[in-house]
Amino acid sequence: MVDAVKSDKADLANENRLRYSVSLVTQGKHQFYTLTVPSAVLAATCAVTTRKEDPKLGFQRELDEKRALEIANYIDNDVGTIPNSIVLSAQPIADLKIVGRGKTLEFNNVPAAFLILDGQHRVYGFSKAKTSLRVPVVIYNGLSRKEETRLFIDINTKQRPVPAQLLLSIKQLAEIESEAEEVLRDVFDHFDQDMDSSLAGYMSAAEAARNKITRVTFNAAVKPLLPIFSGRESGDIYRIMNAYISAISTELSKKTAAPLLAKPVVFRAFMGVFRSIAQRVVDRYDAEYSASNFQSIISPLFVNLPIKKLETPGTSWTALRDYLDNRLISKLTL
Template sequence: MSKSIQQGAADVDNENRLRFSVSLVKQGKHQFYTLTMPSEVLARTCSVTTRKEDPEKGFQRELDAKRAKEIAEYIDRGLGTIPSSIVLSAQESAELKIVGRGKTIEFTDTPGAFLILDGQHRVYGFSKAKTSLRVPVVIYNGLSRTEETRLFIDINTKQKPVPSQLLLDIKQLADIETETEQTLRDIFDLFDKDRHSALAGYMSPAESARNKITRVTFNQAAKPLLGIFPGRESTEIYEILNSYVEALNIEIVKKTNEPLLSKPVVFRAFMAFFKPVAQRVVDKFGNEYSASNFHSVIAPVFQNMQIKKLEKPGTSWSKLKDYLEERLSSKLVL
């Protein structure tokens, strides 16, 4: 038995049996044990059963090796902690027993002793890491496969994940933004707060909202455009994109009062449409990215356009972008 295991487990005569101090927790009809366990013990005693491996009884997702590798690197770099509990169900091979007046569990140190109900990628990451951690663990005992499956469903549906737009909004506070994310955040914030913003009132920094552009939608739309502006500051990129949106608004307002650009599909389509429009502007006016120059290029695209294309764009922004590009290239009047 390794030194790290001995420090966390009670003495036990059989080398293949491990003991750990636990607390019993009762919730409704269920009860489980909480404890901490060395990550290497989890790595060698836990398993998952996927639908692919066992179509009749499997219920887990397939393991993502890339995600597990990222977890292992995170652990080995000492970048932070993983405080959330791994949730397990003891299997028959564990031969789990409660000893020491209910304060200690004993089980067999063998592969497949526990089925993972939550945390399979963390455990997979532990197996790839060189560093040992003490990990919070919850162990259920005596569950049927039906009960295990129901718990898996409850864990993965009742716990609402943090919205992606909130995570993007607070990355700055955590000081973990990439350079690209910082640039996108700066541009988004200018569209949100600048008094000259053509998207004023359309931005939603931290949560999803009807007729609002979230950071997730904005980043997906604007990130591909950053390569057009090498060496430019965020404020310069914002000014160019803002002039483009101003030109779009001139034509959109002529056709409807509906905030069409706040529709994610419409917004992403028009942002993807920026590249060919910008190239036309450069061809005609050089690097003068003014709203009037953008407008001179896009005005023919809107001529006799069926506004329903924008009011009810469907779910594919790329199809709408292709439609706009066709009109730009041919100046087709429908």
């Protein structure tokens, strides 16, 4: 395959003009051409203009080499497929022409013949891959820099990415979960679905929701705790954590009826002090992780706790965690 790539690049170097079959598409006031182009051609003829390179006319983001290498690795080692079209704007130097009764597009084989409007990291990744690909491409012709910039803005604001919580939810279907992600998914689903869940009604499995705990929030809060559950099944992890959260909920209910644990900052902060509290349960109750044992450890933390601290916790869960941890230490008795 490496030899094939070298051959493609060698053949390309000997061609002054390149030709490809195209279709003309009209959308609104714009027309563009759709075609497929070898990845080596894209690497040789496409360019970006960033604000750093050209403060007046640049509009692209800085290239991230790590991201490009991830794309190249995906193509080479995972036999990946990337069907999304690269969106280009032909530059005057390309001397773009339609020949062959309107079915063939011809352009100069020169650097910067095309400005990339969408897909700069894919093109960069293609250039670093050992595998040669045929890539779907959309080419606009005759655009001004204002029109190019507006298209760039539209492409990057109108197209919404898939929510991270949905991606986590469907990774199981794609069979690409890591071992940790599988455990986190199982524990989350227990909290979401079990009748005895202390977070019943607080979970949002596949989409973001105000004052709900998403998979993204849950994973960020619980993943650092997985090492202390080493060797335990997900059901056992759920049982221990559910007892802990039930103890917190009981203490919170003495101060307010508001579902404060549904606030992501509050949830992450209490998960942040779990390790310290669990260690005290181990020491005092010989690792009997019941809700009542957790409550006996955590209840002093709530004595004279200003409930406003949890009702309006701000945006920093680490600051709230440190506050709770300091209260826990100050209430320690032997």
